[in-house]
Amino acid sequence: MPKKIIIPKKTQMLGQAPADRINNFNEVTWGYTEEQAMAEAGRCMECARPGCIEGCPVNINIPGFIKLVAEGDFRAAVNLVKETNALPAITGRVCPQEGQCEGLCALGKKHEPVGIGNLERFVADWEALQGNLHVPIIAPATGKKVAVAGSGPAGLTVAAELARSGHSVTVFEALHEAGGVLAYGIPEFRLPKAIVRREVEFVCSLGVRLVRDFIVGNTATVDELLEEFDAVFLGTGAGLPWFLGIAGENLAGVYSANEYLTRSNLMKAYRFPEYDTPIAHGRRVITIGGGNVAMDAARTALRLGAQESIIVYRRTRNEMPARLEEIRHAEEEGIVFELLTTPVAFHGADGRVTEAECIRNKLGKPDASGRSRPVPVSNSNFCIAADIVVIAVGQSPSPLIHRTTPDIDIGRAGAVAVDEKTMKTSKKGVFAGGDVATGGATVILAMGQAKIASRAIAEYLRTGEW
Amino acid sequence: MYRIQKKQILSDTVKLMEVNAPQVARKARAGQFVMVRTREESERIPLTIADYDKDAQTITLVIQGVGKSTMEMCRLNAGDEFATVSGPLGQPTKIENFGTVLCIAGGVGIALLYPIARELKAAGNRIITIIGVRTKGMLFWEERMQSVSNVMIITTDDGSYGRKGVVTEPLKELLEERGDIAHVWAIGPAIMMKFIAETTRPFNIPTIVSLNTIMIDGTGMCGSCRVLTDDGPKFVCVDGPEFDAHKVDWNNMMQRLEFYRDEEQAALEHWRHKCQMDAAAAGVKEKDA
Ligand SMILES: Cc1cc2nc3c(=O)[nH]c(=O)nc-3n(C[C@H](O)[C@H](O)[C@H](O)COP(=O)(O)OP(=O)(O)OC[C@H]3O[C@@H](n4cnc5c(N)ncnc54)[C@H](O)[C@@H]3O)c2cc1C
Ligand SMILES: Cc1cc2nc3c(=O)[nH]c(=O)nc-3n(C[C@H](O)[C@H](O)[C@H](O)COP(=O)(O)OP(=O)(O)OC[C@H]3O[C@@H](n4cnc5c(N)ncnc54)[C@H](O)[C@@H]3O)c2cc1C
Ligand code: SF4
Numbered sequence: 001m002p003k004k005i006i007i008p009k010k011t012q013m014l015g016q017a018p019a020d021r022i023n024n025f026n027e028v029t030w031g032y033t034e035e036q037a038m039a040e041a042g043r044c045m046e047c048a049r050p051g052c053i054e055g056c057p058v059n060i061n062i063p064g065f066i067k068l069v070a071e072g073d074f075r076a077a078v079n080l081v082k083e084t085n086a087l088p089a090i091t092g093r094v095c096p097q098e099g100q101c102e103g104l105c106a107l108g109k110k111h112e113p114v115g116i117g118n119l120e121r122f123v124a125d126w127e128a129l130q131g132n133l134h135v136p137i138i139a140p141a142t143g144k145k146v147a148v149a150g151s152g153p154a155g156l157t158v159a160a161e162l163a164r165s166g167h168s169v170t171v172f173e174a175l176h177e178a179g180g181v182l183a184y185g186i187p188e189f190r191l192p193k194a195i196v197r198r199e200v201e202f203v204c205s206l207g208v209r210l211v212r213d214f215i216v217g218n219t220a221t222v223d224e225l226l227e228e229f230d231a232v233f234l235g236t237g238a239g240l241p242w243f244l245g246i247a248g249e250n251l252a253g254v255y256s257a258n259e260y261l262t263r264s265n266l267m268k269a270y271r272f273p274e275y276d277t278p279i280a281h282g283r284r285v286i287t288i289g290g291g292n293v294a295m296d297a298a299r300t301a302l303r304l305g306a307q308e309s310i311i312v313y314r315r316t317r318n319e320m321p322a323r324l325e326e327i328r329h330a331e332e333e334g335i336v337f338e339l340l341t342t343p344v345a346f347h348g349a350d351g352r353v354t355e356a357e358c359i360r361n362k363l364g365k366p367d368a369s370g371r372s373r374p375v376p377v378s379n380s381n382f383c384i385a386a387d388i389v390v391i392a393v394g395q396s397p398s399p400l401i402h403r404t405t406p407d408i409d410i411g412r413a414g415a416v417a418v419d420e421k422t423m424k425t426s427k428k429g430v431f432a433g434g435d436v437a438t439g440g441a442t443v444i445l446a447m448g449q450a451k452i453a454s455r456a457i458a459e460y461l462r463t464g465e466w
Numbered sequence: 467m468y469r470i471q472k473k474q475i476l477s478d479t480v481k482l483m484e485v486n487a488p489q490v491a492r493k494a495r496a497g498q499f500v501m502v503r504t505r506e507e508s509e510r511i512p513l514t515i516a517d518y519d520k521d522a523q524t525i526t527l528v529i530q531g532v533g534k535s536t537m538e539m540c541r542l543n544a545g546d547e548f549a550t551v552s553g554p555l556g557q558p559t560k561i562e563n564f565g566t567v568l569c570i571a572g573g574v575g576i577a578l579l580y581p582i583a584r585e586l587k588a589a590g591n592r593i594i595t596i597i598g599v600r601t602k603g604m605l606f607w608e609e610r611m612q613s614v615s616n617v618m619i620i621t622t623d624d625g626s627y628g629r630k631g632v633v634t635e636p637l638k639e640l641l642e643e644r645g646d647i648a649h650v651w652a653i654g655p656a657i658m659m660k661f662i663a664e665t666t667r668p669f670n671i672p673t674i675v676s677l678n679t680i681m682i683d684g685t686g687m688c689g690s691c692r693v694l695t696d697d698g699p700k701f702v703c704v705d706g707p708e709f710d711a712h713k714v715d716w717n718n719m720m721q722r723l724e725f726y727r728d729e730e731q732a733a734l735e736h737w738r739h740k741c742q743m744d745a746a747a748a749g750v751k752e753k754d755a
């Protein structure tokens with residue numbers, strides 16, 4: 001292989017300046033131009049044993065598609081990506097690349113890794129611009145019917161895979177809009193909703209029937225679905241928000257991140273009163289947590305007009321689970337980080353929150369997650385004034401389905417117990433995958449599990465064997 | 467889309483609508499509710515399933531216009547459609563034979579209590595009803611309520627009909643006079659339910675209320691509807707909507723209900739202005755034609 005000249009820095013995507021973007025909900029970054037994409041693709045060393053593929057949960061042929069980008073054959077590049085990943089426009093934007101593909105990129109050992117996520121996003125956006133989405137071949141109808149509960153990345157992936165193999169698929173979604181967290185959780189400025197709608201339309205174009213306003217468990221139980229369908233896939237996510245269980249948490253003005261983001265994203269409260277759903281426009285907003293959800297909430301607060309948006313996180317920046325890019329964008333936008341800090345109570349006046357009482361921590365020994373445990377420093381209490389508090393400390397699967405279908409076993413932290421090789425649950429004919437099986441995880445993991453489930457469902461439909 | 471099959475005017479502010487919603491009608495039970503959205507831009511509004519008809523595939527909604535969203539709904543007519551009707555949500559009412567049950571309704575609560583009173587009666591209970599309205603013009607379904615009640619008392623704030631005063635006065639008298647009241651059921655504005663809870667508490671009589679907190683999804687994923695109870699924080703949409711009135715932290719619930727008062731006012735003004743503009747524009751068009 002000819003020796004390459006190494007370019008140490010990743011090609012940066014252009015985008016809105018921080019001072020501008022905090023005043024609107026438009027996407028922050030604009031993506032690569034064709035020239036930028038080809039230049040970035042040129043940085044790849046085409047490794048013989050590419051670590052990047054190993055780091056990708058769905059094992060995309062990364063050097064393969066990057067080579068095609070470098071050669072300017074974007075059509076072939078996107079087709080290659082789509083062989084293993086149906087939603088590249090989304091994963092390219094939201095995957096935690098630094099912990100996955102880019103984390104294992106050989107170039108990253110000494111320099112910045114190849115911008116794999118940016119390139120993936122580029123080829124997907126390029127394809128969308130061409131207009132003529134290439135429609136895959138659909139196998140002849142099998143006569144088998146599958147019900148999918150939930151239209152997040154897991155549900156959409158299973159629906160698309162099974163529809164392609166000729167099965168008749170119906171997706172039941174509790175909300176009035178499909179897409180799961182992609183629609184209600186992740187803000188427009190990070191993942192434009194037009195992209196989500198495009199992917200949903202694509203899945204429907206494969207013959208998948210989408211039924212909205214349908215809460216599996218309530219509108220029909222899993223057992224009732226099994227009377228009509230040959231198999232059921234649960235892709236209902238992890239929608240139950242966690243609270244801290246501290247004093248003052250029920251004061252008006254204390255939101256779960258799910259509520260705050262659902263109001264803004266799904267219900268378009270940022271366009272109130274053109275849209276009816278209100279959201280409080282705090283002047284000082286505190287967000288508790290250090291993951292993507294917390295970054296999304298804190299940055300939404302800025303865009304809703306907050307003068308100060310403060311993130312309170314119990315460990316240090318190094319332990320924050322959010323994507324690096326989100327932390328960087330949040331810092332650029334002027335979000336204040338109160339690190340090594342834990343709220344212990346919220347105080348209010350007339351029933352409305354006015355401040356968060358916090359305690360400082362120091363880092364102790366690593367805990368089960370391998371990250372250093374925060375240890376409270378006694379007598380370090382102090383207060384941060386706030387008119388809005390958003391709690392973004394995690395979520396777990398909703399007990400809604402379990403309550404009506406007790407023979408689906410529940411495992412750790414409220415997640416549906418599955419056999420990870422097949423995603424089978426304890427109930428015959430019922431499979432599960434994505435956040436409902438893992439607890440809050442990532443889009444690409446949800447899709448990876450959905451793939452495994454699709455193969456097992458197809459096998460079950462063929463043989464009838466459990 | 468969910469078509470309105472029939473509309474009936476119950477009072478100036480309260481309208482009844484039969485809505486085509488086969489998937490809800492099939493599963494609905496008394497005490498459950500639906501989330502309803504009028505248009506693409508509308509908020510999701512929780513409304514009780516006042517009645518349902520599996521064969522006709524319809525559910526009955528009774529809507530009181532109190533703010534922008536419900537007033538806009540009240541203006542819809544037969545043939546119009548709702549963008550969203552999802553459910554049934556929440557826990558169904560647990561009907562038992564308790565003996566003598568006191569049912570109390572205020573405002574739109576009359577329509578919501580009626581199916582519960584009917585089922586309680588069918589289960590063998592003796593039913594005493596107290597209905598409270600501000601003024602006579604807001605009363606509806608008097609005969610219907612009478613038909614499921616052994617005793618019925620009506621109060622109006624202004625004395626224009628029945629007894630002058632609020633529902634807690636006859637309630638207190640009944641509790642003092644009769645020793646046979648086993649259960650109290652109350653549906654109405656939060657403030658009314660709070661005072662009913664305070665009235666029955668010293669008598670130690672189990673009191674069930676249907677809470678009307680602010681909701682978004684109605685499926686347990688946002689926590690907007692949470693209330694504090696003696697058993698810890700609860701989500702009204704999945705753990706309720708019915709709760710033991712004596713365990714609810716009423717002040718906290720009412721403070722949370724008030725949170726968007728300024729925004730609600732702004733929404734109402736924005737909408738009224740838009741309606742006027744639309745009407746004016748329509749007027750101009752007519753003149754042009
Ligand atoms: C604010 C936020 C930001 C995030 N950012 C990132 C990120 O940057 N990168 C990343 O990889 N991951 C991110 N995640 C995590 C990621 O979104 C999830 O891991 C992923 O969406 C899980 O997919 P899923 O299909 O399992 O479930 P979901 O996306 O949660 O979809 C589940 C769907 O099922 C529906 N549903 C639930 N119950 C029922 C029922 N009973 N009947 C019918 N339908 C039902 C829900 O309404 C929902 O539409 C983020 C999550 C949040 C909340
Ligand atoms: C489970 C449940 C079942 C319900 N069933 C019915 C029903 O069958 N018929 C019906 O007419 N209403 C019902 N409600 C109440 C109804 O949802 C509210 O009246 C409605 O959301 C108000 O919206 P709005 O935009 O019209 O008014 P807003 O502009 O939001 O509010 C106007 C005024 O009403 C008060 N208010 C706000 N939200 C509520 C609320 N949830 N309950 C009471 N007052 C409120 C506000 O404090 C304000 O003063 C129910 C509520 C719940 C939670
Ligand atoms: S799907 Fe995610 S992990 Fe895989 S290559 Fe794309 S960005 Fe990287």
Ligand code: SF4
Pocket residue numbers: 043044045046047050051052053062063104105106107114116
């Ligand atoms: S590890 Fe990095 S440099 Fe090597 S093939 Fe993958 S992307 Fe290219």
Ligand code: FES
Pocket residue numbers: 680681682683684685686687688689690691692701702703704
């Ligand atoms: S309305 Fe969202 S959790 Fe109850």
